[in-house]
Amino acid sequence: NAGVTQTPKFQVLKTGQSMTLQCAQDMNHNSMYWYRQDPGMGLRLIYYSASEGTTDKGEVPNGYNVSRLNKREFSLRLESAAPSQTSVYFCASSEGVGGAKNTEAFFGQGTRLTVV
Amino acid sequence: QQQVKQSPQSLIVQKGGISIINCAYENTAFDYFPWYQQFPGKGPALLIAIRPDVSEKKEGRFTISFNKSAKQFSLHIMDSQPGDSATYFCAASMDRDDKIIFGKGTRLHILP
Numbered sequence: 001n002a003g004v005t006q007t008p009k010f011q012v013l014k015t016g017q018s019m020t021l022q023c024a025q026d027m028n029h030n031s032m033y034w035y036r037q038d039p040g041m042g043l044r045l046i047y048y049s050a051s052e053g054t055t056d057k058g059e060v061p062n063g064y065n066v067s068r069l070n071k072r073e074f075s076l077r078l079e080s081a082a083p084s085q086t087s088v089y090f091c092a093s094s095e096g097v098g099g100a101k102n103t104e105a106f107f108g109q110g111t112r113l114t115v116v
Numbered sequence: 117q118q119q120v121k122q123s124p125q126s127l128i129v130q131k132g133g134i135s136i137i138n139c140a141y142e143n144t145a146f147d148y149f150p151w152y153q154q155f156p157g158k159g160p161a162l163l164i165a166i167r168p169d170v171s172e173k174k175e176g177r178f179t180i181s182f183n184k185s186a187k188q189f190s191l192h193i194m195d196s197q198p199g200d201s202a203t204y205f206c207a208a209s210m211d212r213d214d215k216i217i218f219g220k221g222t223r224l225h226i227l228p
Binding site for chain 2: 004031033035040041042043044045048050056058059090092094096104105106107108109110
């Protein structure tokens with residue numbers, strides 16, 4: 001059972017470079033999320049997707065774009081990386097709402113990104 | 117505006133003691149309040165969760181107490197063990213959308 005798989009696990013970028021963080025889940029979940037984790041700041045929601053084809057902004061969306069490619073995959077793109085985007089990024093998924101009750105969110109192992 | 121406020125930021129407890137972490141929320145539309153546990157190098161994992169129709173939920177040594185009128189909820193870890201040393205996050209969400217908003221986390225250290 002893979003659960004939520006994130007790639008890459010580590011990445012170093014130069015300021016201004018672009019990259020895409022990949023996330024895939026094999027639990028047939030409807031909802032997927034991208035969070036960033038910074039010391040003393042907790043987990044902050046960047047973007048989320050309630051279903052295939054829909055995406056919504058979270059708390060800190062500036063500087064990021066997302067794509068819900070299909071039900072399994074949700075990618076996060078940094079078009080022009082900045083040092084302020086140095087962080088640990090987590091992808092998560094949950095069964096979702098759609099009239100049902102909230103359920104557990106499952107997290108990937110994280111991507112540690114450094115922008116120099 | 118921080119929608120979920122968590123305290124303390126860090127906590128040190130003796131083995132066998134009670135660890136207490138508190139959270140407060142702003143939005144009365146929140147109707148699901150989970151707690152997540154995170155070990156170093158790992159993603160967070162669900163520990164226990166509660167809905168506002170009950171005031172307390174217990175699972176083993178872990179208990180959530182919920183005070184709807186005060187808009188506060190807390191995690192109690194009874195008989196704390198060194199293996200409980202981790203970062204704990206409270207969170208809140210609502211049925212009508214899928215956003216899960218987290219607190220800033222509490223780093224718990226249990227002294228052996």
